[in-house]
Amino acid sequence: MIGNAPFFVVGLLFLAGLVAIFMEKNLIKIAVAISIISSAVNLFLVALGYRAGGTIPVHYLAGEETLMVLPTPQAMTLTAIVIALATTALLLSLIMLVYRLYGTLDVDEIRRLRG
Amino acid sequence: MFGTVYTGFGYWDVTAWIVFFAIASGLTLWLRAQGRDDYKEGTDQDEIYWSGNPVPDDGAEISVPASSAYWGFRKAMEPFYKVLTGMHTGIGTDIVGFYVLTVAFMAVFILL
Amino acid sequence: MNWNDHLPALLLAVPLFGAFMAPIVCLFGKTLRNVLLIGISFVTMLVALLLWRNVLVGGIAVYVMGGESFNLTLPSGMALPIRIIMEVDAFSAFMVVCGSIASFAGALFSTNYMEKFSGIGRFVSLYFLLTLGMLGMMITGDFFNFFIFIEIASIASFGLVAFWRDKPEAVEAGLKYALVSQVGSMIFLIAAGSLYGKYNALNMAAIGSMLQFGVMEKLALVFIVGTLAMKCGSFPMHMWLPDAYAEAPSGVSCLLVAVSQASLYGLMRVCFSLYGINLGGSFIPWMIISMGLASMFFGVTMAVVQHEIKRLIGYHSVSQVGYMLLGLGVGLLVLTDARGMAEYGFTAMKGGIFHIFNYTMYKGLLFLAAGAIYYATGKRDLNEMGGLARRMPFTTAMFVIAAAAISGLPPFNGFVSKLLIYESVFAVHPALTVVALLTSVLTLASFVKVFQTAFLGPEKSVFTGVREVPSGMLFGMGVLTLAVLGATLFPSWTLSNLVEPAAKALVDQAGYIGAVMGGGL
Numbered sequence: 197m198i199g200n201a202p203f204f205v206v207g208l209l210f211l212a213g214l215v216a217i218f219m220e221k222n223l224i225k226i227a228v229a230i231s232i233i234s235s236a237v238n239l240f241l242v243a244l245g246y247r248a249g250g251t252i253p254v255h256y257l258a259g260e261e262t263l264m265v266l267p268t269p270q271a272m273t274l275t276a277i278v279i280a281l282a283t284t285a286l287l288l289s290l291i292m293l294v295y296r297l298y299g300t301l302d303v304d305e306i307r308r309l310r311g
Numbered sequence: 312m313f314g315t316v317y318t319g320f321g322y323w324d325v326t327a328w329i330v331f332f333a334i335a336s337g338l339t340l341w342l343r344a345q346g347r348d349d350y351k352e353g354t355d356q357d358e359i360y361w362s363g364n365p366v367p368d369d370g371a372e373i374s375v376p377a378s379s380a381y382w383g384f385r386k387a388m389e390p391f392y393k394v395l396t397g398m399h400t401g402i403g404t405d406i407v408g409f410y411v412l413t414v415a416f417m418a419v420f421i422l423l
Numbered sequence: 424m425n426w427n428d429h430l431p432a433l434l435l436a437v438p439l440f441g442a443f444m445a446p447i448v449c450l451f452g453k454t455l456r457n458v459l460l461i462g463i464s465f466v467t468m469l470v471a472l473l474l475w476r477n478v479l480v481g482g483i484a485v486y487v488m489g490g491e492s493f494n495l496t497l498p499s500g501m502a503l504p505i506r507i508i509m510e511v512d513a514f515s516a517f518m519v520v521c522g523s524i525a526s527f528a529g530a531l532f533s534t535n536y537m538e539k540f541s542g543i544g545r546f547v548s549l550y551f552l553l554t555l556g557m558l559g560m561m562i563t564g565d566f567f568n569f570f571i572f573i574e575i576a577s578i579a580s581f582g583l584v585a586f587w588r589d590k591p592e593a594v595e596a597g598l599k600y601a602l603v604s605q606v607g608s609m610i611f612l613i614a615a616g617s618l619y620g621k622y623n624a625l626n627m628a629a630i631g632s633m634l635q636f637g638v639m640e641k642l643a644l645v646f647i648v649g650t651l652a653m654k655c656g657s658f659p660m661h662m663w664l665p666d667a668y669a670e671a672p673s674g675v676s677c678l679l680v681a682v683s684q685a686s687l688y689g690l691m692r693v694c695f696s697l698y699g700i701n702l703g704g705s706f707i708p709w710m711i712i713s714m715g716l717a718s719m720f721f722g723v724t725m726a727v728v729q730h731e732i733k734r735l736i737g738y739h740s741v742s743q744v745g746y747m748l749l750g751l752g753v754g755l756l757v758l759t760d761a762r763g764m765a766e767y768g769f770t771a772m773k774g775g776i777f778h779i780f781n782y783t784m785y786k787g788l789l790f791l792a793a794g795a796i797y798y799a800t801g802k803r804d805l806n807e808m809g810g811l812a813r814r815m816p817f818t819t820a821m822f823v824i825a826a827a828a829i830s831g832l833p834p835f836n837g838f839v840s841k842l843l844i845y846e847s848v849f850a851v852h853p854a855l856t857v858v859a860l861l862t863s864v865l866t867l868a869s870f871v872k873v874f875q876t877a878f879l880g881p882e883k884s885v886f887t888g889v890r891e892v893p894s895g896m897l898f899g900m901g902v903l904t905l906a907v908l909g910a911t912l913f914p915s916w917t918l919s920n921l922v923e924p925a926a927k928a929l930v931d932q933a934g935y936i937g938a939v940m941g942g943g944l
Contacts, residue, residue, distance in 0.1 A: 272619070286581050286601065371884060376806040409659045418645045
């Protein structure tokens with residue numbers, strides 16, 4: 197049970213981010229909430245690869261041990277972090293442009309396109 | 312190449328349709344060309360009739376705007392459209408909300 | 424070293440080259456930039472057509488990125504495939520052909536459409552990145568790589584939708600699309616990660632061969648289906664689609680249509696080839712069918728009352744996606760039932776897949792025609808337009824062809840694919856056909872409204888200076904018109920060479936898995 201602690205944290209973070217998206221009115225806070233969701237997913241990916249008692253997955257530096265943690269989820273997480281970086285940068289610059297053009301950051305007010 | 316498409320229940324043939332359309336349009340155009348002998352183009356027989364009023368020069372005053380098309384349809388289905396346009400609020404987090412609700416709904420029902 | 428073998432990699436390398444060369448080439452002037460835009464799109468289209476011909480003749484094409492040989496998927500006795508593997512079967516090749524034709528038409532159109540704006544170097548770069556993301560989604564055989572290409576396409580499309588950054592509505596549309604797309608991608612990544620965690624493989628064929636339907640796979644399937652249906656624009660999660668398609672520049676709208684089809688491709692790939700016989704009953708097929716019905720009906724009823732032309736066409740996008748979901752959902756429903764598949768399931772799948780081709784062509788043409796109207800008159804609101812047919816005869820003719828095709832009027836291609844869908848879906852339940860027919864009638868109604876208000880009617884004095892659009896835009900529209908007329912006049916050729924191999928490849932899960940797991944050779 198205690199070994200599953202990372203996955204409980206993942207669930208908690210994901211729920212926190214999701215609730216924040218719906219409860220918050222400020223666009224910047226919504227962007228932060230999306231960032232929290234990506235952190236949760238990245239933590240999930242890294243925690244998947246752990247093997248109890250494993251060592252770093254590099255042959256020359258592992259030493260005597262033969263049980264290694266999986267390297268693939270670490271690669272997946274790095275890729276996902278970089279993608280989330282690009283998307284967050286684009287999202288924040290779009291929010292900045294919206295502020296300049298609308299004058300407000302309230303989600304309920306930015307709805308000229310409706311119906 | 313110009314073959315027939317056989318669905319399991321019927322068929323569709325482009326060539327046959329085009330031949331039929333050509334015959335039917337030939338007939339229609341011939342019927343339309345049977346006019347009256349006393350019709351002369353370019354005289355006041357050719358003018359737009361606008362309930363006897365003088366026709367404005369600018370077409371903008373006699374054209375019907377697009378929003379007035381299908382007004383009866385919209386008025387008749389007003390309860391339906393009120394609910395539907397109420398759903399399309401345009402608020403960003405509502406879109407995310409509908410998406411998360413759909414995924415949650417599917418997740419609950421697939422596990423049952 | 425036969426270059427035919429390297430076509431999948433070439434298909435990704437050419438747009439990537441174009442994307443990175445664009446800022447440099449733009450320093451040398453406008454003509455060179457246009458040559459780059461048109462040239463790279465044309466070469467991509469050629470590579471796509473060659474790849475399609477290759478796959479038709481030689482079966483599934485497998486390409487290992489970075490391996491010793493291009494098709495050595497299981498080197499030296501490994502049990503699972505290593506490295507990122509592109510797997511192009513007939514359905515992928517079909518989608519690649521559709522997508523590259525749409526990209527070429529949009530590129531031709533954008534050479535003239537964007538001339539009054541600055542920063543076109545970045546536009547060209549983003550355009551090629553979007554093409555790359557779309558093509559990558561369609562040919563990859565690796566699940567995490569599919570996520571990567573979804574993200575590449577999404578990031579490029581956020582930038583392109585918000586390209587006119589002085590217009591508040593465009594930035595708002597880009598922002599709302601970015602929000603829902605980002606949440607969806609994160610949920611998709613959870614599904615990808617959990618499938619990896621259980622099966623220790625990222626390759627779609629490898630997971631497909633080992634899959635056993637349990638609780639975790641059910642949740643992963645629901646997350647994947649939900650996210651990809653959101654990206655196609657199916658009913659409850661479609662609100663971003665009319666906004667984004669309306670506010671993007673028209674060449675980009677044409678390409679975004681093809682990008683949504685790439686998500687539909689992903690949905691079908693996961694349901695048919697990844698899960699396939701392990702789909703666990705009929706919940707997901709019925710869910711796809713109901714989302715299809717809802718998209719059809721609610722999309723078109725919202726479209727009839729719109730008065731802005733591109734927003735109206737965007738709502739029609741939502742309803743046409745419903746047709747494809749309906750056809751492919753019926754095929755999925757009878758995937759395990761051989762008699763049902765032979766009687767009506769295969770025809771439904773052929774109808775759905777043919778509709779993908781038809782829809783990409785005529786919807787792209789509609790967006791380009793709306794863009795041509797905006798370029799010529801500066802207006803997008805139908806209340807202010809009128810009498811344009813006198814001034815813009817070519818645009819009018821092509822718009823009529825596209826509007827007749829989307830409404831399902833014979834003899835056009837839209838009629839053929841809708842006929843296949845109506846007749847085969849009737850065998851499942853008559854009510855499904857009734858909703859589809861009603862949608863078709865309402866589609867015709869709304870396009871009659873658009874055609875009459877925009878093109879027919881008395882001449883307005885504000886439009887006396889309107890002239891026909893420049894030749895680049897006419898050529899772009901002409902490419903798509905040729906495709907529509909080709910599918911109209913040669914339906915049985917298109918069905919037997921383009922659609923039927925795709926449908927057969929989609930149903931054949933064992934072939935898809937065997938191409939990679941059998942060593943690839």
